[in-house]
Amino acid sequence: xxxxxxxxxxxxxxxxxxxxQELYGEVANxxxxxxxxxxxxxxxxxxxxxxxxxxxxxxxxxxxxFPKDGSSSGGEFSLSIxxxxxxxxxxxxxxxxxxxxxxxxxxTVEINRIKGRIFRVYGEYCIQKEALKAQKSxxxxxxxxxxxxxxxxxxxxxxxxxxxxxxxxxxxxxxxxVETQSLLSSLRSDISSVVFFDGEAVCNSLEYDxxxxxxxxxxxxxxxxxxxxxxxKEVMALxxxxxxxxxxxxxxxxxxxxxxTMLGISIPLAFGNRNEAQRSAALHAYEAARSEMEALNRAxxxxxxALSERLSLYSTKVQMFESSINLTTDTLIEQSRLRFxxxxxxxxxxxxxxxxxxxxxxxxxxxxxxxxxxxxxFIDRYAIDPEGVTK
Numbered sequence: 001x002x003x004x005x006x007x008x009x010x011x012x013x014x015x016x017x018x019x020x021q022e023l024y025g026e027v028a029n030x031x032x033x034x035x036x037x038x039x040x041x042x043x044x045x046x047x048x049x050x051x052x053x054x055x056x057x058x059x060x061x062x063x064x065x066f067p068k069d070g071s072s073s074g075g076e077f078s079l080s081i082x083x084x085x086x087x088x089x090x091x092x093x094x095x096x097x098x099x100x101x102x103x104x105x106x107x108t109v110e111i112n113r114i115k116g117r118i119f120r121v122y123g124e125y126c127i128q129k130e131a132l133k134a135q136k137s138x139x140x141x142x143x144x145x146x147x148x149x150x151x152x153x154x155x156x157x158x159x160x161x162x163x164x165x166x167x168x169x170x171x172x173x174x175x176x177x178v179e180t181q182s183l184l185s186s187l188r189s190d191i192s193s194v195v196f197f198d199g200e201a202v203c204n205s206l207e208y209d210x211x212x213x214x215x216x217x218x219x220x221x222x223x224x225x226x227x228x229x230x231x232x233k234e235v236m237a238l239x240x241x242x243x244x245x246x247x248x249x250x251x252x253x254x255x256x257x258x259x260x261t262m263l264g265i266s267i268p269l270a271f272g273n274r275n276e277a278q279r280s281a282a283l284h285a286y287e288a289a290r291s292e293m294e295a296l297n298r299a300x301x302x303x304x305x306a307l308s309e310r311l312s313l314y315s316t317k318v319q320m321f322e323s324s325i326n327l328t329t330d331t332l333i334e335q336s337r338l339r340f341x342x343x344x345x346x347x348x349x350x351x352x353x354x355x356x357x358x359x360x361x362x363x364x365x366x367x368x369x370x371x372x373x374x375x376x377x378f379i380d381r382y383a384i385d386p387e388g389v390t391k
Contacts, residue, residue: 023122024387026195027114036110044103098231105224109383112220118191119386120376124369125187126203131365132180135173138358141333142170145350169351173358213378213389214308216300220383225293232286300382307378314371321364329357 027033146166153163191197212218251262336350379386 023118023195024115027111030195032194033111033114037107040103040106044099102227102231105227109220112383112385113380115386116379121187121190123372127365127368128180128184134361135177139173141354142173146170208389214304216297218384218388221296225296229289232289236283236286307374310374314367318367321360325360329360
């Protein structure tokens with residue numbers, strides 16, 4: 001399913017493009033990617049080794065001859081050298097090429113998923129930075145309230161219980177600030193475990209290319225499955241018969257009264273024997289590869305439709321909460337503060353207005369994280385390069 005939807009992410013929901021590019025550029029040299037790439041390469045080499053074996057051999061013999069007729073006896077020795085040559089190089093070469101391409105595409109899947117991991121964690125990091133900024137801004141409002149209340153207590157306008165209530169409200173907010181700072185530290189650590197990150201980033205607003213994100217052709221699994229089908233087809237061709245080997249040898253011997261040289265050639269008697277079990281396995285692997293491609297297309301279509309609906313819903317809710325926070329709650333807090341100062345409103349009303357803003361900030365942050373994680377999970381599930389998702 002292809003849908004043309006452009007979603008604008010707000011300031012702190014994702015890091016700036018330059019910072020993303022810097023982090024993505026380090027992925028290929030990260031220990032995490034190198035370890036996964038080496039595993040893929042080992043599997044490729046192992047598959048090739050099962051099919052392709054050529055080698056040299058040498059031999060030597062030493063002995064003695066003792067004729068029964070009483071003629072001269074003495075020592076004898078011989079030297080030999082030989083090499084095996086794998087036949088069907090055209091079929092085998094095609095398999096090896098397909099196997100190499102399959103491994104290369106497997107590495108692309110791994111690197112896209114690691115980049116997707118950075119995309120997710122860094123996006124959450126930027127959202128939490130926004131939360132911290134909002135919490136500290138609200139803390140300044142609490143401190144201003146507390147200053148007014150403390151002044152009122154000194155002049156006998158309020159009893160000390162009101163000051164205690166205000167202090168507790170501020171302390172509760174300070175605890176939330178500490179929690180957010182701790183979470184930021186954890187997110188920085190998660191990024192640093194993959195690539196170098198000094199914890200400094202500018203989080204700007206960016207646009208997502210939803211056409212790219214929702215297009216199944218951009219999944220790294222798609223070319224990998226296509227190559228897997230081709231590779232399975234080559235395996236079927238190889239499984240029709242054992243790979244014959246041509247053996248070539250040469251020997252030299254020095255006997256009592258004769259020097260002898262020999263040239264030899266050999267082909268295994270199993271030439272042309274079909275391995276029915278291997279052929280059956282190859283046929284099932286080929287059919288599985290075809291079915292996997294169809295399954296990918298169907299799953300992608302279904303998942304992309306669901307993602308589009310979720311993002312649309314999240315974006316609507318985020319805009320609504322942002323509008324309420326920037327207009328309604330800020331105005332309510334200011335009016336409550338002025339009425340409280342003029343003795344027209346109680347302390348509880350003023351604190352309630354501030355607590356309402358804090359609750360709305362927490363709800364807004366939770367929505368942004370869910371929206372960002374929905375995109376990140378989709379990227380990871382289908383191994384999409386996040387660099388193509390961001391405009």
